[in-house]
Amino acid sequence: MTRPHPHGAPTEPDQDQDQDQDQDLDQDLVLAPMRWWHVATVAELEPTVFATDPWTAELFWSELAQGDRRRYLTALWRPQGVAEHDLAAIVGYAGLALADDGAYIQTVGVVPRIRGRGIGARLMIALLRYARQAGARSCGLEVRTDNHAARALYSRLGFVDIGVRRGYYQPSGGDAYVMRARPIDTVGYATLLDEVERALPGRVRLEP
Numbered sequence: 001m002t003r004p005h006p007h008g009a010p011t012e013p014d015q016d017q018d019q020d021q022d023q024d025l026d027q028d029l030v031l032a033p034m035r036w037w038h039v040a041t042v043a044e045l046e047p048t049v050f051a052t053d054p055w056t057a058e059l060f061w062s063e064l065a066q067g068d069r070r071r072y073l074t075a076l077w078r079p080q081g082v083a084e085h086d087l088a089a090i091v092g093y094a095g096l097a098l099a100d101d102g103a104y105i106q107t108v109g110v111v112p113r114i115r116g117r118g119i120g121a122r123l124m125i126a127l128l129r130y131a132r133q134a135g136a137r138s139c140g141l142e143v144r145t146d147n148h149a150a151r152a153l154y155s156r157l158g159f160v161d162i163g164v165r166r167g168y169y170q171p172s173g174g175d176a177y178v179m180r181a182r183p184i185d186t187v188g189y190a191t192l193l194d195e196v197e198r199a200l201p202g203r204v205r206l207e208p
């Protein structure tokens, strides 16, 4: 069994090997709470996942230090039977902030090699369900105005544009759309999440 490269695309991927990895990913993808031992790898992945304005390890640490007001998930690939954090490759991650009756997507990223396979959607769905359970009635986020993949994903999950923030991203100075999904505390929204999930390829296990 081969493992996905933990830091993104190998330079010259072998096609057969890639197919094996793809099948493994469908079987062995786990969404788990982000733990302190994930932070160094996540920070190392950041510049690969986010071409501009990557977060530092310190920023992830300060987010995790917020305790109950944050929920961070890592998408892990690991061979079946392997102990919890040994030999697991982080292939994506996402974070949510909770405040009063609203939630806020802090970040979501997937390593370039396996984008377009629903991992970003699964991370978002898991966070949005968590936000609902925590009593959030709406969820907001900012997204670069030229980030079409992310915007397509957010639209599918019921987010709409509610404004623009000029020069929001630093140090690059990129503009952001402000998007919001509301209400998310309804049966209708739960059904939307279920429907989006059902259409996704592969299987994922959610760790408590």
Ligand SMILES: CC(C)(COP(=O)(O)OP(=O)(O)OC[C@H]1O[C@@H](n2cnc3c(N)ncnc32)[C@H](O)[C@@H]1OP(=O)(O)O)[C@@H](O)C(=O)NCCC(=O)NCCS
Pocket: 049, 050, 107, 108, 109, 110, 111, 114, 115, 116, 117, 118, 119, 120, 121, 122, 142, 143, 144, 147, 148, 149, 150, 152, 153, 156
């Ligand atoms: C945004 C992101 C997290 C989505 O992750 P993903 O695992 O590719 O998500 P999904 O497979 O659920 O696909 C989401 C959208 O990406 C687009 N997409 C499909 N294949 C793709 C590919 N090979 N490469 C990039 N985007 C692709 C699709 O338009 C899809 O939208 P759809 O809902 O119309 O199908 C990922 O592209 C990423 O990490 N981007 C860089 C970091 C980033 O910009 N994060 C968002 C910050 S606001």
